[in-house]
Amino acid sequence: MLLRNVALWPILILISLLPLSAQNAPAPEQPVLDLSSMDKTVDPCVDFFAYSCGGWVKKNPIPPDQSSWSAYGKLQDENLAQLRTILEEAAKPSAQKDAVTQKIGDYYASCMDEAALDKLGFAPLVPELKRIAALPSKDAIAEYLATSLYPTSLYGGGALFTFRSDQDYNDSSQVIAEADQGGLGLPDRDYYLKDDAKSKELRTAYVAHVQKMFELIGDKPETAAAEAATVMRIETELSQSQLTRVDRRDPQKLNHKTSVQDLEKLAPAFRWNVYFSKVGLSTIPSLNVMTPDYFRAMSAAIEKESLSDWKTYLRWHATHDAAPNLSSAFDQETFNFYGKTLRGRQELPPRWKRCTNDVDGDLGEALGQAYVARYFGPEAKLAAVKMVKEIEAEMQNEIQALPWMGTATKEQALAKLHAIANKVGYPDQWRDYDGLKIVHGDEIGNTERAAWFEFHRWLAKIGKPVDRGEWTMTPPTVNAYYDPQKNDINFPAGILQPPLFSAQSDAAPNYGNTGGTMGHELTHAFDDEGSQFDDKGNLRNWWTEADRKAFEQRAQCVVDQYSGFTIIDDIKINGKLTNGEDLADLGGTLLAYLAWQEDTKNQKLDAIDDLTPEQRFFIGYGQSWCASTRDEEKRLRATVDPHSPDKFRANGVVSNLPEFREAFHCKAGQPMVRESVCRVW
């Protein structure tokens, strides 16, 4: 939810008379319920995922440049191809260049000119490496981070820590500065700390990769090997005091408003006053220090390690951050570890995909304007809003009828439900990129300026009222999210398309697929994490003690259920990590089912292709999870992804629903029929 992961949630609609895309509708349209994606030799009561998706898995091998492949992944790939068309037109020297076209066109062209980047080698990084080499003392690290090539990362990665702004947990109308743990090159603290054979193997591979990157910037192999060991030692030290992903699902553990003076006492080895003043925040009185233990330990590590070893650490992060914008040797070596070893990809994605993603990342709402104008019609927006409202009406009925919740808590829950804002398609107000200079042929300069432009955009919000119209996903994204601090649901245009929803389909699979997604996002407002925020997005307990206990007992049923599923080898789902998503899947599917029944209550629904309307609803849901995943990617997600594997998102939900059992005439004792079902919302 708050942090959007590798996930996928679709969204959308229903009304049937109108095409979803105004122009350039994809043809031929793919059906939402695809019979050829099923495997009817499987009993749906034994393995519903295999029944719904067996055919899909056979006919959709994972492409060599992907670590997994799914209905969403395919759609994202198709959206990328549409963006590529826009960018190639914008990049033509003859193109009509308004300000937006100039920026996206020149950015893309600079990124695509691989020959020019190869000629430069790592020359664009040399000034940065010289700056690091010249640091006179550990006190100078703060000024360096505040003025380095790329800003201290907004999103994790980067050196030492993450710095940005966020809504105040205690007063969601205000924006404050926020510092968080960071500074690791591997995807999670667990990679440094776990002792199993696979984790050790990955650490060895990581150190070898860091060594190769040092060699690529000209260090001798023995020197590079020693430097890689230093990086590993420092990052391991930093990882030890980091909060786990499960702990981070509890917002109370991340809420520590701290004065700048107290931060200086907490982490005295870092020159905070210099850092704040250099990033333009010399007057902030306080900030949220999300992970105080981490900053205490970071300060101790600064004291303990030598200046020369810190320089090694900073050189590694500078090289790693710049790698995508240097010659292809850097790109390839980075792919070898992060793409191949860590995720099982076989081939580097073609350059146009990477450059298109970069434009989407750095100029997302400029590219998004062009995308929406060409591929997204207003009728899709209307249809989406209609379906969301139907699902919200079902949530209201559910809350009112809940047997385990008292009246006082119900009032608060309804107030929260009624306050949710539904955002569909794209922002009402596009972001302004006027202050960002994009220069044809200056790849590293463009990415550097774009990163700082974004960093300063975040910092400029501090002390100002929250802009509730903002989005954190770009319009072409095939995903959706609920934001508990804004109390809003966001469905980008990119997800409002076949085969997730089709105007030509009967309603049942549309509701099973995209309706399920809408219900999913809505249920996030009331999952283990979202339910701790009130109607205004403040972190405030609005539950009576007894009701909260009743909720937690029901949520625990889902934790226990999913903790029993095996992902790969002997790795089981961490049911605490995935609880919010699993609750959202379960509640969301039920809400979509009820909304579909309500929507079609006066219609006579017939079987189609020998499948009853109820069966078609559930197959629509099952096929939203058709996917294959490489083993390496499964292991990665087991550690970092709060979503359960696709197969269990299908089977885990339906085995809890009596409506499913009835639809397929399943019998007690069959795998898709749990003896004691979980039910929360």
Ligand SMILES: [Zn+2]
């Ligand atoms: Zn979710």
